[in-house]
Amino acid sequence: MAYQSLYRRYRPQTFGDMVGQEHVISALRNAVRDDRVGHAYLLSGPRGTGKTTAARVLAKVLNCENPVDGEPDGVCASCVAIETGTSFDLHELDAASNNRVEHIRDLLEKVALGTPGRRKVYLLDEVHMLTPGAENALLKTLEEPPDHVVFVLATTEPHKVVTTIRSRTQQFELTLIPADQMAARIREIAADAEIEVDDEIVDHVVKVGGGSARDTLSALDQVVAAGGVADVDSSTPDLLEAVASQDAALALRAIEDATSRGMDPRRVGESFIDALRSVFLMKMGAPPARMSAPDREMSEAFAPRLAAGTLTRVLELVGNSLVEMRQAPDPRIDLEVAFVRSCSPGSDGSVDGLLARIEQLEARVAAGVPASTAAPTAAVASAPAVIQEVAPVADTNAPSAPSVQNSPEAPAASAPAPVEPAAAPAPAPVEPAAAPAAGDGGRSRPADKARAVLRSQNGDSRPAPAAPQGQPARPTPPPRRSGGSPPPPTPPSMRGDDAQAAAPSPEAGAPQPAPEPVPEAATPASPDAPVADVEQAPKQAVSTAGSGGAVPFQKVRDGWTAMLDGQSTPARARFLAGHVAGVQGDVIDFVLPTVSQVKRCESYRVEVEKAVSETFGVPMTIVLRADDQPEPAASAPVAVEQVQHESEIDVHDLTDADGMNATVVDRIADVFPGAEVLDQES
Secondary structure, eight states: OOOOOHHHHTOOOSGGGOOSOHHHHHHHHHHHHTTOOOSEEEEEOSTTSSHHHHHHHHHHHHSOSSOBTTBOOSOSHHHHHHHHTOOSSEEEEETTTSOSHHHHHHHHHTTTSOOSSSOEEEEEETGGGOOHHHHHHHHHHHHSOOTTEEEEEEESOGGGSOHHHHTTSEEEEOOOOOHHHHHHHHHHHHHHTTOOOOHHHHHHHHHHHTTOHHHHHHHHHHHHHHTSOOOOOOOHHHHHHHHHHTOHHHHHHHHHHHHHTTOOHHHHHHHHHHHHHHHHHHHTTOOOSSOOHHHHHHHHHHGGGSOHHHHHHHHHHHHHHHHHGGGOSSHHHHHHHHHHHHHOGGGOOSHHHHHHHHHHHHHHHHHTOOOOOHHHHHHHHTHHHHHHHHGGGTOTTSOOOOOTTTOTTSOTTSOOOOOOOOOOOOOOOOOBOSSOOGGGTTOOOHHHHHHHHHHHHTTOOOOOBOOOTTSOSSOOOOOOOTTSOOOOOOOGGGOSHHHHHHSOOOOTTSOOOOOOOOOGGGSOOSTTSOOSOTTHHHHHHSOOTTTSSOOOHHHHHHHHHHHHHTSOHHHHHHHTTSEEEEEETTEEEEEESSHHHHHHHHTTHHHHHHHHHHHHSSOOEEEEEETTSOOOTTOOOOSSOOOSOOOOOOGGGOOOOTTTTSOHHHHHHHHSTTOOOOOSOO
């Protein structure tokens, strides 16, 4: 005889053989015994809990020749025929495959036909799969069937059954079988089938079955065929340890090991969720009923180490990852990201992640563990370098000192030693240029030729000063500001090429000597006289009488854009359209292209004034005016004193620069080598 699986071999044949469904058993048994059987029943519940078995036992007892206290005797011809599946009194129909209207109509045509037994029982399994048309076709007969017909409808999803069908039936819900009752039933079956089982096997099959009798007996069949409980490749303990110890690397290694051995990432997540749920219930003081001894020990070990908030957060993160795995190209990524967030609350920016971090801090405070001081120490250690880098900007008249940050001999984390102010060196004398400047690549510049011609015509035989070694002959003009407004004009005495050529550009990071104050009488009276320092002139020319510490015009202009970067977007956008035209004491003359822009900037003037005062450390006021409006009465004097005698230049004496005699077309052709000029007339 072929081997028969345990769940078929030991299917209950009476109500008394069923396990864990006392409320359904007592109701059906009493109805048969008292002859109060209804015309339709709806049995619902999870898979493997006994819905089809209860319907078969009901059909057997209704047609049994000698029923005993609501139970079939199991020996009469009707009971034997039902057990062997040859009875005409029980009609089983799979509604999942016979769900159309014609199938139900064919069934209803045979309802009125008689059978050998007293009652004809129709069992419709998975009734929720019927189409709407089939459900409507069944309604009338289901409500008023013939007296000898009983309908038993079975489903695993009762919420999908329409209300009109549910209202015409008596509803019974079957539940999962408790672990202790299922374990006792396994031992009875093992003893009858002469199968040797121990507590480990029983606990294993009960856990795998999850309350389903059919799944539990199938797991027992598998254990018997394998010769014992196989080693389950599960990384659940390692994942629990990773969450408890906040070790994301351990979690990622556990997932990698499990998937490399062939485990499905979804199965890894499901096993972890099941174990974490047991830990959560143990933490809440309500341990689940179906738990094996090893699972109980593991749950009891991790429950004190995990806070309730952490448990709920991890359950949600991993649970959501299992849902997202269905459409993910690589399911491992969703699972790995979920465990990284679970083990590292700092990487989880959600509210639950922030609450988890607060729980950790509270636990540290309760345990008396001091917070880590590594970060504050590092911040304090790096503070002196920042101060040394910013401090020289605060006072332009103070002698500059070597930067601690740029010194290779000073430690980065220690405070700099006080530096004694050194005497400012005198400006180096400007040597006459006997040859083209080095920064010009050895070529003669048109500007030098023009200056030489002008000097010879004015009776000045001195050669033009050369640019410093390694520096460009002329500084690059500043870029145009936002809004199309030109940069502020250069004072007249600073427009000379001699002054700009003589001004050395300080090298980045090199200590620079402080400019030596020059008395007002020493201001050069000739445009040909060189200026020692370009930055020195505007500082001397700004009037400081009665200002109580005025800010130089050059400093305000240079720091204006950086100051605006820290303001609100509307204020920055409006003030970038203008420029600082002058500074007198604590008043800044700010010029804008149009009057309408002046009105728009007026709304943000107070905000910018406050920022300017904080930036330069002196309370200052901004006067707004349009470019075509006259300067205010108290406007700033010219940054550099006007020269006493300006040379009169005849434009006819000027010589053209190199290449200026060519036409526009020739100049374009020179820019693009290889270009061919076509004759427009041809």
